[in-house]
Amino acid sequence: MSPSQLWHYVRQFRRNRVPGQLVVQMTDRCNALCPQCSMRITEHFKRHRLGLGPLKRIVDNAGRRRIQAISFTGGEPLLLLDDLVAMLNYAGAVGIPYIRTGTNGFVFRHPERPDFEDRVNRLAARLAATPVRNFWISIDSADAATHERMRGFGGVIAGIERALPLFHAHGLYPSANLGINRNLGGENSIPVLPRHHSADQAADFSAACEHGLDRFFRFAADCGFTIANVCYPMSLSEAAAPGEMQAVYGATSVDAVVSFARHEKALLFDGLTRAIRANRSRLRIFAPLCSLHAMEQQLTGGPRGYGCRGGIDFFFVDAVKGHTFPCGYRGREDAGVFGPEDSGPAKAGSADCYQCEWECFRDPSELTGPLCELFSRPSRLLRRMYRDPQFFRCWWEDLRYYRACGFFDGRQPADVAKLEAWAGAVNPLRPYRRMPAVGSARTAPLPVVGRPPIFVGRDRCDRRAG
Ligand code: SF4
Ligand code: SF4
8 A cells, every 4th residue: 555545544534534435337238147136138128338438437536536446347347348448447547546347257158168268368368457456256156056047157167167277377366256145055055034933943044154155165265266255135224214225226126045134134144254254264255254243233233333434435326327326225316427526425314324234335334434433533433342342353353364365455366374374263163142032933944935025136246346
């Protein structure tokens, strides 16, 4: 980090602001079949893409506002490879240091064809010649056949396994990007936990989450990934007033495979925490434990973490009009074209948004929250440390781990020796906290797929991997 960058961060923190982030949806076109997403190829609606002119204006303004991280998403960004490469270069030229993009993996189909290596080498060389820092590949399941069925891309896992060493040879280390779903550890590996459940059922559910995620991380490492990120199940708060939230784009399909009720999510985050701890020596896993802790607390009525910075320091630009929103899920707050001026919080109180668990904005909000308070409101930080010391233990552990991971620089290989040091630190999966029984005890096995809770479905390709 350069001294000027460091000074910029300190100045931001003193103003109670954090380094800015922009997610730009280049297009809502996609060629995948994901059952959970309304942008899948089988959905019929008018598709859009942002042209190079509007994209450059957005990136110019991001540079003027000293936005630090930009993600180019879709739909499927690699359908617009020429534009994507141009914008990755352009974002670098205006001085944005953290540039990210990704793919649903369609380019890795047909590894059996003789031109496969040439094709992948050309792609890797083009991307590696840009200043892109992180390039993610979406992976839905630890079971290859399940992933391929969900995406509609037969043979793609074998292609990814062949492609990763080629990317590494070009100095690009892609991340495995998991959108949490009930098939993540294999078909139907995460059962449905009924609202009225016993402590044993809760324990079974938590264990299924932990083992499925553990299997996923091992699978990603075996495929050749060195970085992984986890996208939490997207659901709008049950406390939100009806109609208060509206996804910016048409991510309104609901599918049981990605829908988790509030009582399930707290246990899911608990299992995810343990699976991450068990695999931190294997992979560079971005998902921060402090954020999981904060969201688990929020879901179980404990102290709240830091408010999400969506609409203040983080923004989402849609592919339909190129307009700005606080995030992908506050579609009623259209702020128009992303301008050159930082107008501050879009509305009073928006600093306190906790309405969803979109990791793209929630994770960096939790990670930067203590630094921001240290410089702007230290007494509040001290009160928070007293109230929730576990958050700060997790936060400190995250910082030390992030350092060992080289801060997830996808242009550098993993430092195996530094990561291995975390094997000894593995907290042998802290024992499951038995939850009090809720409702009537049931002894029957948990159903594998149930009626989905009424949540907004999500697209998992609209975010970054660490
Ligand atoms: S989740 Fe991503 S890859 Fe799948 S249909 Fe949606 S945009 Fe396409
Ligand atoms: S918590 Fe963040 S991402 Fe979620 S709705 Fe609020 S501002 Fe948007």
